[in-house]
Amino acid sequence: MIRVQTEDFDIGAEVAALTAGRTDIGAIVTFSGLVRDANGGSVASMELEHYPGMTEKELARIEREANERWPLQASLVIHRVGKLLPGDNIVLVVAASAHRQAAFEAASFLMDYLKTRAPFWKREDTGGETRWVDARESDGVAAAKWKV
Amino acid sequence: MKLLYFAWVRQKAGVAEEDVTLPGDVRDVSGVISWLRTRGEGYEAAFCDLSVIRCAVDQEHGGFDTPVAGAAEIAFFPPVTGG
Numbered sequence: 001m002i003r004v005q006t007e008d009f010d011i012g013a014e015v016a017a018l019t020a021g022r023t024d025i026g027a028i029v030t031f032s033g034l035v036r037d038a039n040g041g042s043v044a045s046m047e048l049e050h051y052p053g054m055t056e057k058e059l060a061r062i063e064r065e066a067n068e069r070w071p072l073q074a075s076l077v078i079h080r081v082g083k084l085l086p087g088d089n090i091v092l093v094v095a096a097s098a099h100r101q102a103a104f105e106a107a108s109f110l111m112d113y114l115k116t117r118a119p120f121w122k123r124e125d126t127g128g129e130t131r132w133v134d135a136r137e138s139d140g141v142a143a144a145k146w147k148v
Numbered sequence: 149m150k151l152l153y154f155a156w157v158r159q160k161a162g163v164a165e166e167d168v169t170l171p172g173d174v175r176d177v178s179g180v181i182s183w184l185r186t187r188g189e190g191y192e193a194a195f196c197d198l199s200v201i202r203c204a205v206d207q208e209h210g211g212f213d214t215p216v217a218g219a220a221e222i223a224f225f226p227p228v229t230g231g
Binding site for chain 1: 152154155156204207208209223225226227228229230231
């Protein structure tokens with residue numbers, strides 16, 4: 001399941017909804033990303049822009065790929081858009097499987113691919129000045145190791 | 149055909165989306181970019197460094213050599229920075 005939304009999410013509630021009424025899940029790995037003030041107090045807010053339509057298609061493709069590679073009982077990707085503040089939730093990935101290894105690997109894969117394929121762009125507002133965040137080479141390296 | 153621009157590409161080009169009719173000799177994404185660069189300073193500024201330009205044809209990641217014949221939508225944007 002994928003969701004692109006402006007609203008915050010509750011990790012506990014999302015995991016509870018994913019596992020409700022099921023007894024086949026033995027392992028759940030969650031990753032959540034927060035808006036970080038990389039410049040020590042200078043980032044007042046962040047604007048998340050995306051490409052409506054393509055974003056959902058790419059996230060669905062990434063999730064489908066994860067489900068083909070690992071035996072997942074359930075998966076969830078939530079990405080927020082719009083204006084966010086330092087400390088706010090920005091992304092949630094949940095991978096549920098019978099055993100931990102698949103859940104760990106799938107969650108890691110989902111994040112690595114989301115970061116290099118899903119059409120989102122971050123703009124930092126330092127209070128008067130705005131700056132588009134540059135892509136990191138290390139994200140490309142992290143995604144490349146999965147050899148899609 | 150619809151052209152879309154995101155993030156700083158949108159800001160430099162000065163437009164978020166537009167409907168255009170491409171010249172008949174434009175065959176691929178690189179041809180679209182060459183044509184756009186003749187349309188004004190904003191486009192020239194947006195597309196002066198192609199190492200930081202990514203594109204999607206009909207909402208699928210593409211390359212500069214991706215054909216555009218029959219495409220409904222082409223988008224230009226910087227490398228993605230979500231997550």
